[in-house]
Amino acid sequence: MRVLGLLLAMMGMVAPVRAATPHRITYLTSSTAYIDAGREDGIVEGARVEVVKGGVVIAVLRVTDVSSHRAACAIETGAQALEVGAAVRYEAVEVPPRPDTAPPVGAAAVESGQPIEFAAAKPGQSWMRRMGLRGRIGVRYLTVIDQSGYGGTVSQPSLDVRVDGRGVNGSNFDLQVDVRARHTYQTVADGTQYNDGEARVYRFNGAWRTMGDRFRVTLGRQFSSALTSVSTFDGVQTEYDRARWGVGAFVGAQPAPIDYSFSTDIREYGGFVRMRSRPLAAARWEVSAAAIGSYQLGEINREYISLVGRYANPRLSLFGQQDIDINRGWRAEVENAGTSLTSTFLTGRYRLTPSLDLDAGYDNRRNVLVYRDYVSPETLFDDSYRRGVWGGAGVRFARRFRAGVSARSSSGGSAGDAMSYVGLFSASRVTPLHIDFRLRSTRYDNERTEGWMHSLSGGVQVGPRWAMEIYGGVRDDFGKEATTPDVHTSWFGANVDVGLRQSLYLNVSGEHNGQGDSGYHQLYSSLSWRF
Numbered sequence: 001m002r003v004l005g006l007l008l009a010m011m012g013m014v015a016p017v018r019a020a021t022p023h024r025i026t027y028l029t030s031s032t033a034y035i036d037a038g039r040e041d042g043i044v045e046g047a048r049v050e051v052v053k054g055g056v057v058i059a060v061l062r063v064t065d066v067s068s069h070r071a072a073c074a075i076e077t078g079a080q081a082l083e084v085g086a087a088v089r090y091e092a093v094e095v096p097p098r099p100d101t102a103p104p105v106g107a108a109a110v111e112s113g114q115p116i117e118f119a120a121a122k123p124g125q126s127w128m129r130r131m132g133l134r135g136r137i138g139v140r141y142l143t144v145i146d147q148s149g150y151g152g153t154v155s156q157p158s159l160d161v162r163v164d165g166r167g168v169n170g171s172n173f174d175l176q177v178d179v180r181a182r183h184t185y186q187t188v189a190d191g192t193q194y195n196d197g198e199a200r201v202y203r204f205n206g207a208w209r210t211m212g213d214r215f216r217v218t219l220g221r222q223f224s225s226a227l228t229s230v231s232t233f234d235g236v237q238t239e240y241d242r243a244r245w246g247v248g249a250f251v252g253a254q255p256a257p258i259d260y261s262f263s264t265d266i267r268e269y270g271g272f273v274r275m276r277s278r279p280l281a282a283a284r285w286e287v288s289a290a291a292i293g294s295y296q297l298g299e300i301n302r303e304y305i306s307l308v309g310r311y312a313n314p315r316l317s318l319f320g321q322q323d324i325d326i327n328r329g330w331r332a333e334v335e336n337a338g339t340s341l342t343s344t345f346l347t348g349r350y351r352l353t354p355s356l357d358l359d360a361g362y363d364n365r366r367n368v369l370v371y372r373d374y375v376s377p378e379t380l381f382d383d384s385y386r387r388g389v390w391g392g393a394g395v396r397f398a399r400r401f402r403a404g405v406s407a408r409s410s411s412g413g414s415a416g417d418a419m420s421y422v423g424l425f426s427a428s429r430v431t432p433l434h435i436d437f438r439l440r441s442t443r444y445d446n447e448r449t450e451g452w453m454h455s456l457s458g459g460v461q462v463g464p465r466w467a468m469e470i471y472g473g474v475r476d477d478f479g480k481e482a483t484t485p486d487v488h489t490s491w492f493g494a495n496v497d498v499g500l501r502q503s504l505y506l507n508v509s510g511e512h513n514g515q516g517d518s519g520y521h522q523l524y525s526s527l528s529w530r531f
Contacts, residue, residue, distance in 0.1 A: 023035055023036055023037040023041065023087070023088050023089075023090075024036060024085055024086060024087055024088060025051070025082065025083070025084055025085065025086045025088060026070075026084065027084065027467070027497075028082055028083070028084055032064075032072055032073065032074060032075065032428045032429065032436045032459070033051075033061050033072075033073045033075055033082060034070065034071070034072055034073070035049065035061075035070070035071050035073060035088050036069065036070065037069065037070075037071055037088070037090070038066050038067050038068050038069040038070045038071050039066050039067065039068055039069075040068050040069060041069060041092065042090070042092025043063055043066055043071045043090060043092070044063065044066065045063055045064065045065070045066050046062065046063060047062070047063045047090055047091070048060065048061070048062060048063075048090065048091070048312075048317075049061040049062070049063060049071075049073055049088050049089070049090045050088065050089050050090065051078065051081070051082060051086050051087070051088050052086075052087050052088065052089055053081070053086060053087070057310070057319055057347075058078050058081040058082075058086075059075065059076075059077055059078025059081055059082055059086075060076045060077045060078060060317075060349070061073035061074065061075060061076060061088070062074045062076050062396070064399070064400060064428050064429060065429060072428065072429060074396075074400075074402060074426065074428045075426070076357075076394065076402070077349075077359070085135075085136070085162065091280075091284065091312075092280075126503070126531055128531040129531065131165070131168055131169045132165050132166055132167045132168045132169065132170070133163055133164070133165040133168060133175070133531065134163075134164050134165070134531065135161070135162045135163035135164055135177070135530070135531060136160075136161075136162050136528045136529065136530045136531070137159075137160075137161050137162075137528065137529050138159070138160050138161075138526055138527065138528030138529070139157070139158070139159055139526065139527050139528075140157070140158045140159075140160070140524070140525065140526040140527075141155070141156070141157050141158075141524070141525050141526075142154075142155070142156040142157075142158070142522070142523070142524050143155045143156075143522070143523045143524075144156075144520050144521070144522050145520060145521040145522075145523075146518075146520050147514075147518060147519045147520055147521065148518030148519070148520075152186060152187045152188035152189050153186070153187050154184065154185070154186045155184075155185045155186075156182055156183065156184045156185070157182065157183055158180065158181060158182035158183075159180070159181050159182075160178075160179065160180040160181070161177060161178075161179045161180075162177065162178050162179075163175060163176070163177040163178075164176055164177075172208055172209045172210060173206060173207070173208055173209075174206065174207040174208075174209065174218075175205075175206055175207075176203045176204070176205050176206075176207075176220075176222065177203060177204055178201070178202040178203035178204070179199070179200070179201050179202070179204065180199070180200050180202065181197075181198070181199035181200075182197070182198055182199075183195065183196070183197045183198075184196050184197075184198070198259065200259070200260040201221055201255075201260060202221070202232065202260070203220075203221055203222060203223065203232075204220050204221045205218050205219060205220030205221055205222040206218070206219055206220060207219075213241075214240060214241055214242060215238075215239070215240050215241075216238070216239045216240075216241070217236065217237070217238050217239075218236065218237045218238075218239075219235075219236045220234070221233070221234050221255070222235075222237065230250075230268060230270065230292060231254075232254070232255060233250070233252035233253060233254055233255075233268055234252050234253050234254075234255060234262055235250060235251050235252020235253060235268075236250065236251060236252065237249070237250035237252075238250075243276075243278070243279055244275060244276060244277075244278060245273070245274065245275045245276070246273070246274050247271070247272065247273045247274075248271065248272050249270065249271040249272075250268075250269070250270055250271075251267075251268070251269050252267070252268055253265075253266060253267050253268065254266040254268065254294075265296060265297055266294060266295070266296045266301060267294070267295050268292060268293065268294045268295075269292070269293050270290055270291055270292035270293065271290065271291055272288055272289065272290035272291075273288065273289055273290075274286060274287065274288035274289075275287055275288075282313060282314070283311070283312070283313040284310075284311070284312045284313070285309070285310065285311040285312075286309070286310050287307075287308070287309045287310075288307070288308045288309075289305065289306070289307050289308075290305065290306045290308075291304075291305050292304055292305075292306060299329075299330075300328060300329050300330065300331060302325065302331075303325070303326045303328065304323050304324055304325040304326060304342070305323070305324045305326070306321070306322075306323050306324075307320075307321070307322045307323075307324070308320070308321045309321075314351070315350060315351045316348070316349070316350050316351070317348065317349045318346075318347075318348045319345075319346070319347050319348070320345065320346045320347075321343065321344070321345045321346075322341060322343070322344050322345075323341070323342045323343040323344075324339055324340075324341060324342075325339060325340045325341075325342050326338070326339055327339060327340060342364075343364070343365045344362060344363075344364050344365070345361075345362070345363050345364075345365055346361055346362045346363075347359070347360070347361035347362075347363075348360055348361065355395055355396045355397055356393065356394070356395045356396075357393065357394045357395070357396075358391075358392070358393050359391065359392055359393070359394070359406075360389075360390065360391035360392070361389070361390050361391075362388070362389045362390075363386060363387050363388065363390075364387055364388075365387070385408060385410045385418060385420050385444065386410065387410055387411060388408055388409050388410030388411055388418075389408070389409050390406055390407065390408035390409070391406065391407060392404060392405055392406025392407065392422070393405060393406075394424070400427055400428050400429060400430050401425075401426070401427050401430075402424070402425070402426050402427075403423075403424065403425045403426075404422075404423070404424040404425075405421070405422065405423050405424070406421070406422045406424075407419070407420070407421050407422075408420045408421075408422075416446050416447045416448070417446065417447055418444060418445060418446035418447070419444065419445050419446075420442055420443065420444040420445075421442065421443045421444075422440065422441070422442045423440070423441045423442075424438070424439070424440050425438070425439045426438040426439070433460050433461075434460065434461055435458060435459070435460045436458065436459045436460070437456070437457065437458035437459070438455075438456070438457050438458075439454075439455075439456050440453075440454065440455045440456075441453075441454050442454070447480075448479065448480060448481065448484050449477045449478060449479055449480060449484060450477075450478050450480065451475065451476045451477040451478050452474075452475070452476050453473065453474070453475040453476075454473055454474055454475075455471070455472070455473030456471065456472060456473065457469060457470070457471035457472075458470055458471075459495075464499070465498060465499035465500075466496070466497070466498055466499070467496070467497040468494070468495065468496050468497075469494065469495040470492075470493070470494045470495075471492065471493055471494075471495075472490070472491060472492030472493070473490070473491055473492075474488070474489065474490045474491075475488075475489040475490075476488050476489075477489075487515060488515070489513070489514065489515045490513075490514050491511060491512065491513040491514070492511070492512055493509060493510055493511030493512065493522075494509060494510060495507065495508075495509040496508050496509070503529060503530045503531055504527070504528075504529050504530075505527070505528050505529075505530065506525075506526070506527050507524075507525065507526045507527075507528075508524070508525045509523075509524045509525075510522065510523050510524070511524075
């Protein structure tokens with residue numbers, strides 16, 4: 001915290017220029033995501049909203065209800081990857097200007113040739129918001145009580161700090177901080193106690209913008225939106241960005257894989273170029289190419305080219321990523337080829353009618369590109385069947401309902417060669433209580449087992465500051481061999497979110513998970529201040 005305070009003090013000495021912050025998810029239920037953008041921000045009912053992490057679209061939302069600066073969105077894809085604070089993007093609809101509309105800001109002003117002007121802070125905003133800072137500070141406590149008689153009890157207090165700043169204190173300086181610390185205490189059945197502390201820094205960087213936001217230098221621990229294959233690195237990145245194209249380069253080192261501490265064992269270097277459609281085009285596209293070299297203790301670790309492309313129009317959306325490894329030295333001997341294709345990811349969606357969508361994709365990446373704080377039997381299942389080919393269709397009806405089916409042929413994951421079939425049904429803000437619910441049923445078949453998984457969740461907003469959710473599911477695995485036993489798993493739980501004050505939030509949840517003759521109880525609580 002002393003380091004954060006020193007950074008904030010240094011920012012106070014920089015000359016004033018202010019910029020807007022990106023739109024984000026502010027609240028989540030099982031089937032609905034709420035974002036801090038509304039009608040006056042160019043959002044309309046039925047609009048498509050993309051959730052983005054590290055430059056990759058990880059989920060798709062559809063707007064169902066809109067107010068001036070808020071919107072409720074049905075979760076169409078990627079529900080497992082969503083978290084409060086995730087960035088969103090959308091194609092803004094032009095809002096008729098008011099007589100007192102301020103001049104254009106940021107990149108829009110640069111492209112129009114007008115001088116950049118920035119809006120003043122709104123009355124009543126906290127000093128953090130007036131400084132251009134948004135984020136949260138939270139304390140959490142997790143208790144897991146084992147019911148098998150072997151695992152004992154685990155308790156885990158934790159602290160997290162997340163800060164995103166743009167135009168901090170009216171300057172050209174941006175800031176990102178994401179620090180999480182936890183301590184784990186475990187008492188096993190024989191009374192033996194274990195404890196372990198862990199602190200990880202996921203982001204800690206500062207950036208300087210100049211030339212009307214066209215040139216940017218970022219120093220520290222960061223995640224590059226143009227270099228999705230690199231993931232987190234410690235180093236420096238420079239970018240020069242225009243409305244239709246941009247270039248950049250970076251040099252850095254990967255954090256230590258176990259504790260995320262600073263390490264120079266793996267060094268990385270690279271550069272990229274990207275091109276995109278004109279602003280506000282009806283059909284939006286962007287392509288980028290990056291050349292990256294990774295070296296471990298002076299030896300070739302990996303040298304490759306990463307290609308990323310995306311396209312979206314009112315009916316069709318496509319995204320693709322392909323890495324091309326250049327094999328030199330020991331890699332050429334192992335691969336028996338000068339080049340090889342790795343980490344392929346393709347996904348697309350086509351709106352056949354205003355209410356019917358078709359989607360398909362292919363994924364052979366070795367690791368999921370996002371991380372989650374919460375793991376459930378449903379998310380574990382999805383990760384094990386993730387790699388492969390899939391296709392499906394979804395239909396919306398009566399404005400608030402959605403049904404869908406999909407099929408996936410997976411290989412290479414922990415489930416091995418497998419097939420799975422999923423049926424989904426969800427509703428958002430139905431009945432006078434505005435209840436959200438989601439029903440999922442999955443049939444799967446792999447080399448060792450076959451079975452069914454069913455899950456159900458429902459949530460309701462009780463007044464402006466209370467929200468509740470209940471959820472549960474069952475999974476039955478049937479072994480195909482005598483050595484593979486049948487296993488029945490069930491889970492159920494509840495969440496309660498309370499807005500104690502305008503920016504102080506309390507969450508309490510409990511879950512029971514039973515598998516065969518064993519199981520556990522899990523209790524979780526968190527208190528966070530959001531600014």
